[in-house]
Amino acid sequence: ITTLEANFRMTAEHTATAGQTQMAIANLTAAPTDVEVFMNGIRLASSDYSSAYGAGTSTITLGEAAVAGDVFELVAWKI
Numbered sequence: 001i002t003t004l005e006a007n008f009r010m011t012a013e014h015t016a017t018a019g020q021t022q023m024a025i026a027n028l029t030a031a032p033t034d035v036e037v038f039m040n041g042i043r044l045a046s047s048d049y050s051s052a053y054g055a056g057t058s059t060i061t062l063g064e065a066a067v068a069g070d071v072f073e074l075v076a077w078k079i
Contacts (some may be wrong), residue, residue: 009077011025012026016071021064021066023059023060025060031058032076037073041071058076
């Protein structure tokens, strides 16, 4: 199960700096089919951010800049 999860689900946690709009999930084995973003434990609507994949990294761009200290959990799924 651990191997399957490593191939199909990857997470990253970031603590934002003031005005930050981008963060990333690195070391992905393939482009994710879904990305979820949680800010301070609350799941953001997909309209609140966009994601782009390239070279093993999914870059998340927020619609509005973060406040310093906001904690983001990024989850990339390959289904």
